Amino acid sequence: MTTPNIQVDLKDFHWMLEMIQTIDVGLIVLDKQYNIQTWNTFMEAHSGLRPDQAQGKNIFTLFPALPETWLRNKVDTVFMLNNRSFTTWEQRPHVFKFRNYRPITGMAEYMYQNMTIIPLRSLTGDISHVSLILYDVTDVAINKMQLEKANTELSQVSRTDGLTQLNNRRYWEERAEQEYNRNLRTKQPCSMVMFDIDHFKRVNDTYGHLAGDQVIRQTAAILKETMRNTDIAGRYGGEEFVVILIDTSQENALVFCERLRKHIEESVVQWENEAIKFTISLGVCELHEQFSNYQVWLEKADNALYKSKEGGRNRTTKAQLVTPPNPSTESGN
Numbered sequence: 101m102t103t104p105n106i107q108v109d110l111k112d113f114h115w116m117l118e119m120i121q122t123i124d125v126g127l128i129v130l131d132k133q134y135n136i137q138t139w140n141t142f143m144e145a146h147s148g149l150r151p152d153q154a155q156g157k158n159i160f161t162l163f164p165a166l167p168e169t170w171l172r173n174k175v176d177t178v179f180m181l182n183n184r185s186f187t188t189w190e191q192r193p194h195v196f197k198f199r200n201y202r203p204i205t206g207m208a209e210y211m212y213q214n215m216t217i218i219p220l221r222s223l224t225g226d227i228s229h230v231s232l233i234l235y236d237v238t239d240v241a242i243n244k245m246q247l248e249k250a251n252t253e254l255s256q257v258s259r260t261d262g263l264t265q266l267n268n269r270r271y272w273e274e275r276a277e278q279e280y281n282r283n284l285r286t287k288q289p290c291s292m293v294m295f296d297i298d299h300f301k302r303v304n305d306t307y308g309h310l311a312g313d314q315v316i317r318q319t320a321a322i323l324k325e326t327m328r329n330t331d332i333a334g335r336y337g338g339e340e341f342v343v344i345l346i347d348t349s350q351e352n353a354l355v356f357c358e359r360l361r362k363h364i365e366e367s368v369v370q371w372e373n374e375a376i377k378f379t380i381s382l383g384v385c386e387l388h389e390q391f392s393n394y395q396v397w398l399e400k401a402d403n404a405l406y407k408s409k410e411g412g413r414n415r416t417t418k419a420q421l422v423t424p425p426n427p428s429t430e431s432g433n
């Protein structure tokens with residue numbers, strides 16, 4: 101006959117087992133040889149293996165896809181230091197590659213998991229087993245990843261010009277400032293080109309604003325084809341564009357400008373039954389240490405572009421670094 105106290109203890113134990121079986125986390129107890137001692141209902145439901153099929157088996161034999169070296173490292177440390185260890189889905193998304201069946205986060209193929217490893221003390225006081233507790237954090241993981249994706253897309257949109265998909269003016273200026281600072285330090289040659297579509301108002305007035313938009317789009321497309329991936333292009337204003345040519349001297353930038361100018365001159369925008377031809381004017385300026393900030397650099401390129409407009413358009417002008425002497429003061433009058 102059992103005493104009332106033992107009955108209470110047995111009842112507690114029975115309840116405990118019941119709870120362990122039904123709790124919505126995975127519970128595994130391993131011995132030092134990595135043989136499974138406990139395997140609860142969660143593990144059964146997701147692995148398809150009943151406790152009698154799992155108990156006594158080596159976990160790595162049963163689950164060859166487990167990250168063995170990584171898990172051994174973690175578990176051995178828990179045995180050695182008698183300390184808990186925690187791993188997150190961000191370090192290792194799927195310790196056990198269980199399929200995800202949650203309806204809301206159905207887009208995840210596999211269950212995302214966090215895991216706690218707890219040392220278990222035997223009756224003699226030594227650490228003879230560990231418990232792995234596996235949490236299904238698929239909802240949290242998917243929400244976080246979706247938020248990160250949305251933030252990335254948002255920041256991409258906030259940097260991009262909608263019509264041309266080039267950098268917008270604000271973001272391009274940020275990049276221009278970075279390049280100014282970087283190149284002053286590295287002393288690598290670097291050139292800025294500013295260009296503008298000639299008589300663009302006429303395009304709008306003659307063919308309409310939508311045709312004008314198409315001309316701007318085509319200009320951006322030709323620019324992207326002509327420049328290198330590392331160059332930094334932006335739409336500076338309506339029909340005005342800027343490019344920073346990385347590692348490029350003014351002489352080489354001139355070659356780039358002429359190539360771009362000719363490509364555009366030769367191109368045609370087909371709009372309804374019209375073939376629209378157009379040209380650009382360009383100004384180019386190599387970064388010089390006498391420029392006190394990137395705006396001065398930009399201003400030099402802009403002044404050169406202005407000279408191209410003044411000189412008859414459809415041409416490239418190099419920036420003047422030193423202001424030429426004023427002819428009226430030169431003449432000696």
Ligand SMILES: Nc1nc2c(ncn2[C@@H]2O[C@H](COP(=O)(O)OP(=O)(O)OP(=O)(O)O)[C@@H](O)[C@H]2O)c(=O)[nH]1
Pocket residue numbers: 263296297298299300301302304308309310311312313316337338339409413
């Ligand atoms: N279609 C279209 N037109 C734009 C856009 N942004 C600015 N514009 C137009 O671009 C024209 C720019 O005209 P201007 O600054 O006079 O220059 P331009 O006619 O190109 O003459 P030059 O630059 O001196 O050769 C204006 O008519 C603006 O309305 C745009 O996004 N789409």
